[in-house]
Amino acid sequence: MHEHNIELLKKEAQRLVKSEASLLKEMLNIEGLLVDINQEQSLSKASAEQAVGVLEDEQRKLENFDMIIAVVGTMKAGKSTTINAIVGSEVLPNRNRPMTALPTLIRHTKGQTTPVLKFENNQPINELILNLEKEIQNQNQFKKIESLCQSDPDMKRLIEFISSKNRYENQYQGSDAIFDFLRGLNDLVRLSREIDIDFPFEKYISMNQFPIIEIEFVHLKETDSNQGRLSLLDTPGPNEAGQPHLRKMMREQLQKASAVLAVLDYTQLKSDADYEVRKELQEIADTSKNRLYAIVNKFDQQDRRGDDEETIKNFISLDLMKEKITNDSIFPVSSKWAYLANRAKHEISLKNNLPDFEKEDWVQDFAEEALGKRWKGKINDREEILQAIEDLWTDSRFELPLKKVIETAHSRAAIFAIDSTAAKLLNFSERMSNLINIRETAIKKDAQELQTQIQHLEKDISEIENSEKKCKTNISQTMISLEQKADAVLRNTKKEAIELIKNYFEEGKRIEKQENQKTKEELRNKSLIRKLLSTNKSHDDFDMNNPIMSFSDRSTALDLKEKINKSVSTVLQNTEEIIIKEMKDALSEFQNLFHQNLQSSTQSIVERMEKRSKEDGFEINISIPSLSGVNFNVSASQMLDDIISEKTETVTRQRRKSGVWGTICKWFDTDDWGWEEYQRKESYYVINIDSVHKKMVSQIDSVFSGMGETISIYVSKPLNKELEDFFDELRKKVEGIRGNLLQSITDKNLNKMKQEALFLELGRLRKSMPAIVKDSKSLKGDIEPLVTQ
Amino acid sequence: MPPVEIKNDVFRAMNFLPEKFVVDFANGIDVARDHIRFQRENDKFLMRILNGFSGKSARRQNEINQSLADGVEGALKWLTELAHSVAKTNYALVKVNERVAVIQKNVIDLAHYSAETRQKLEALSVQLHSRIDQLSHEINRIDITQKAKIQLDHVFDKWGAGRLNHFSPITKCYITLEELYWGNFGDLCRSQIENNQTLAQTMLENLANRLIQQLTKEADTTAQQRVGLSTWTNQHITSEQIATDWIEALNYAGDWAEPDPHPFVFTTTQMPNQLPVFLPRICSAERVAEAMVSEIFERN
Numbered sequence A: 001m002h003e004h005n006i007e008l009l010k011k012e013a014q015r016l017v018k019s020e021a022s023l024l025k026e027m028l029n030i031e032g033l034l035v036d037i038n039q040e041q042s043l044s045k046a047s048a049e050q051a052v053g054v055l056e057d058e059q060r061k062l063e064n065f066d067m068i069i070a071v072v073g074t075m076k077a078g079k080s081t082t083i084n085a086i087v088g089s090e091v092l093p094n095r096n097r098p099m100t101a102l103p104t105l106i107r108h109t110k111g112q113t114t115p116v117l118k119f120e121n122n123q124p125i126n127e128l129i130l131n132l133e134k135e136i137q138n139q140n141q142f143k144k145i146e147s148l149c150q151s152d153p154d155m156k157r158l159i160e161f162i163s164s165k166n167r168y169e170n171q172y173q174g175s176d177a178i179f180d181f182l183r184g185l186n187d188l189v190r191l192s193r194e195i196d197i198d199f200p201f202e203k204y205i206s207m208n209q210f211p212i213i214e215i216e217f218v219h220l221k222e223t224d225s226n227q228g229r230l231s232l233l234d235t236p237g238p239n240e241a242g243q244p245h246l247r248k249m250m251r252e253q254l255q256k257a258s259a260v261l262a263v264l265d266y267t268q269l270k271s272d273a274d275y276e277v278r279k280e281l282q283e284i285a286d287t288s289k290n291r292l293y294a295i296v297n298k299f300d301q302q303d304r305r306g307d308d309e310e311t312i313k314n315f316i317s318l319d320l321m322k323e324k325i326t327n328d329s330i331f332p333v334s335s336k337w338a339y340l341a342n343r344a345k346h347e348i349s350l351k352n353n354l355p356d357f358e359k360e361d362w363v364q365d366f367a368e369e370a371l372g373k374r375w376k377g378k379i380n381d382r383e384e385i386l387q388a389i390e391d392l393w394t395d396s397r398f399e400l401p402l403k404k405v406i407e408t409a410h411s412r413a414a415i416f417a418i419d420s421t422a423a424k425l426l427n428f429s430e431r432m433s434n435l436i437n438i439r440e441t442a443i444k445k446d447a448q449e450l451q452t453q454i455q456h457l458e459k460d461i462s463e464i465e466n467s468e469k470k471c472k473t474n475i476s477q478t479m480i481s482l483e484q485k486a487d488a489v490l491r492n493t494k495k496e497a498i499e500l501i502k503n504y505f506e507e508g509k510r511i512e513k514q515e516n517q518k519t520k521e522e523l524r525n526k527s528l529i530r531k532l533l534s535t536n537k538s539h540d541d542f543d544m545n546n547p548i549m550s551f552s553d554r555s556t557a558l559d560l561k562e563k564i565n566k567s568v569s570t571v572l573q574n575t576e577e578i579i580i581k582e583m584k585d586a587l588s589e590f591q592n593l594f595h596q597n598l599q600s601s602t603q604s605i606v607e608r609m610e611k612r613s614k615e616d617g618f619e620i621n622i623s624i625p626s627l628s629g630v631n632f633n634v635s636a637s638q639m640l641d642d643i644i645s646e647k648t649e650t651v652t653r654q655r656r657k658s659g660v661w662g663t664i665c666k667w668f669d670t671d672d673w674g675w676e677e678y679q680r681k682e683s684y685y686v687i688n689i690d691s692v693h694k695k696m697v698s699q700i701d702s703v704f705s706g707m708g709e710t711i712s713i714y715v716s717k718p719l720n721k722e723l724e725d726f727f728d729e730l731r732k733k734v735e736g737i738r739g740n741l742l743q744s745i746t747d748k749n750l751n752k753m754k755q756e757a758l759f760l761e762l763g764r765l766r767k768s769m770p771a772i773v774k775d776s777k778s779l780k781g782d783i784e785p786l787v788t789q
Numbered sequence B: 001m002p003p004v005e006i007k008n009d010v011f012r013a014m015n016f017l018p019e020k021f022v023v024d025f026a027n028g029i030d031v032a033r034d035h036i037r038f039q040r041e042n043d044k045f046l047m048r049i050l051n052g053f054s055g056k057s058a059r060r061q062n063e064i065n066q067s068l069a070d071g072v073e074g075a076l077k078w079l080t081e082l083a084h085s086v087a088k089t090n091y092a093l094v095k096v097n098e099r100v101a102v103i104q105k106n107v108i109d110l111a112h113y114s115a116e117t118r119q120k121l122e123a124l125s126v127q128l129h130s131r132i133d134q135l136s137h138e139i140n141r142i143d144i145t146q147k148a149k150i151q152l153d154h155v156f157d158k159w160g161a162g163r164l165n166h167f168s169p170i171t172k173c174y175i176t177l178e179e180l181y182w183g184n185f186g187d188l189c190r191s192q193i194e195n196n197q198t199l200a201q202t203m204l205e206n207l208a209n210r211l212i213q214q215l216t217k218e219a220d221t222t223a224q225q226r227v228g229l230s231t232w233t234n235q236h237i238t239s240e241q242i243a244t245d246w247i248e249a250l251n252y253a254g255d256w257a258e259p260d261p262h263p264f265v266f267t268t269t270q271m272p273n274q275l276p277v278f279l280p281r282i283c284s285a286e287r288v289a290e291a292m293v294s295e296i297f298e299r300n
Ligand SMILES: Nc1nc2c(ncn2[C@@H]2O[C@H](COP(=O)(O)OP(=O)(O)OP(=O)(O)O)[C@@H](O)[C@H]2O)c(=O)[nH]1
Pocket: A073, A074, A075, A076, A077, A078, A079, A080, A081, A082, A093, A094, A095, A096, A097, A098, A099, A100, A235, A236, A237, A297, A298, A299, A300, A301, A333, A334, A335, A336, A337
């Protein structure tokens, strides 16, 4: 949908918010209409007041929604520089080693010319510091600490900081303080890794837990503040720490971000193409479809021999991102130039002149890039500088991608804000309408009739409950069959792996036999003493049934080991892929069916209710709650990742390379799995195939033993939650209607005059109801497809 | 007194205007305070309407002013003439008649009105009754349903033929509906509401359907396709003078509308700077048609 259409939807949402709020207020003012009783009603006094509050809140959010542009990218590609370029000053440190440790929000705040960093969530870090302080004093760590301090001045500073009982504050004013804080945070991550203490990444998962820097973005200074609140999210590079928590956090942030700006490094494009980075990028593209832009940074490094723009774009879209992004969303830029130009412009607008180049390094950088080698002669020529700033900005090619990504962020954020409002509007309009219609109609009915209606509704409620039970059984059956499927795949995998090992065993034995013969021949030519020295029973006798294979030649043994390793890895990798695919297919098929069933079974209950009520003179409106759906698609591969990471974490701190098989590879190297290297007077090498076999099966088992739990965490829990929410909402609606009827019976106690007055007021209000319900429903219908787009 | 003539373009497009004017005139006669209410409240446009009805000569103008200044007496004189030569529809006559009955009753209660006034009122009442009888006689002769249908076709043909083309779709819709409301279609509808609620409902549904057809044609949309409000409200008036005439005419025609209960009519006729909250900013032809029909036909 076009930008102006979204604008229109927003206006309509705002309009409806106003009308519903005014209707609710009117209802609150009518004596005896809204009451707080111990019964669910469509609206009580309290819930109507609350609804007014909610609507006011929505109005504010529509005016000033959060738009977040997540800046992601490969290590050292220039994420922070890109952000500095947009902000127009150096809010983020960009040095030649990984600097961004925790995701950091940089929020455009009008009028905030000096940056301020707010860090409400500093407690987990201060607890960490407390632990580190203890650890530093630990004698066992002494050597390590000392060598760290010697090799790295930053570390030294941090350790001093910790030892002198310093703690992190809630707020830091000005670039220098912010800079120190961020660098310290980064050092803290490294230090905890060095001395083996967990950094509390899991306490930094959502936006409100991150540090926030508030500053006015030079670029947005002039723009309308009604366009939403823009924040940039600086993220740690994907290879930064590789912690599973970080990956999980990244995924969540990407899903929430209104737009994603992927920063790739022009100078590293080819080397970025390794499997790991590719996978990461493609995952990002999957999560952020239609709101992803890629900038190819450091394009200033392009020389005549370099690839041209089209080639680069094609390489990225086709090769690197596997067509998950189109060429028109890829932009070669120089963030450095953009940053320097924007910062120079900013300084000049503030102080009318550039600062002294001898005092501020960046001025020199700027001058060299913008004015060339002989910049010193021109640096005091204001006209020249202004022109150079413009040219450098143009040359940076930053304008277009910036404009696009902000536009996208704006419309995505607006869509989400409108969607949230629309859901509430529909809900409130229905509740108002149900209350008004029932109470009005009921005044002219006798109590007996109302009782009958109530009994009908009670039947409806129990029918809904039955329906919920059925759906729950349905889910658990599917889960069982899903687990069975996964189990079957696993059994197969094990069989295949065992088969493989058998083959290698046979191959190994063949080699062993050959070697034995060779050795025997050699032995014949050797001295008796040597013969005696080299006596070894298993070495002498070849035995097909002996699970021990021994080799005198190291490389032969290593070869075989490597072969087993590779084949098993391949089998496991295949398993991973099969399981992912099966799960994905099964789940999306199930979810479709599930939603259909759910909708159609409840639809018929509701339709019957509406029809029956109408025949009895009661106009009621119940829309089926909407199902957002659990997003299995993105999480299927991640699901498996999590099985692994959670397991390995307790076993070993080593980072996994990639996929299941990466982990397995690690075990082959690090674990005792039957590989032994004997070094005596004469070296020989032993592979115990039984041990390999056992170890592998048990490893496969342990890797996938988390499967059941994972399926429960990722599939059945969210499905059940979705189901419960759905039925809760539906039941609440029907119970509300029953409550309205109960209250109507109480209305009968009013005197005739009061009843008549209420009747008139209700009649007046009723007239606006159908239109409000209809418009709210239509708005929801308009916005929903845009959300899932 | 020569019969009042209607020449203005505005009135040709909006036949119901003079009818409304006569009814408003009758309703404006305030017996207790002995003056014409609307003369004080309404603007020059009403005087222009009055002039339009009464020819342009200055002498004539003075005469009108003079008789209006005479209070109820003068007004009655005018009402008699207007009822005679301007009011054509049954609905207007019925409404005026209702008002005259009330005035008659009030005059009896108030001592200062002369016997002559009472006689004039009596005469007017008789005249109105005979006109209404005559019309109902006609109505009986030609089937009222038939007449309603003829009117319905007529107004939609007028729209279809482009007679209303410098208006926005929503204004065309409004004018068409007012014509129907004041005319035979409205008569039939009102009589149905008294006798057979569902039949009246069906009539209005059919009416909405015809509107939807026209509106979708205008905006090149489908019945349920939601588009920005401006699609319906954009005007194509060119000439300045016409513009003010039309604006004043619409202002007057829809002076009964209030923002909350009649957001569509209020917006169409009063052209407020701030749109009413109950007016959707995005809506389909269906939504416009249904709202318009209900606002106009279900007004009190
Ligand atoms: N030539 C050139 N160098 C750049 C450009 N943008 C950034 N750099 C340099 O690349 C290095 C890394 O920049 P950062 O902005 O810190 O990169 P990052 O992606 O934030 O790095 P991490 O957060 O540590 O992963 C710095 O030395 C920058 O000066 C550019 O457009 N051109």
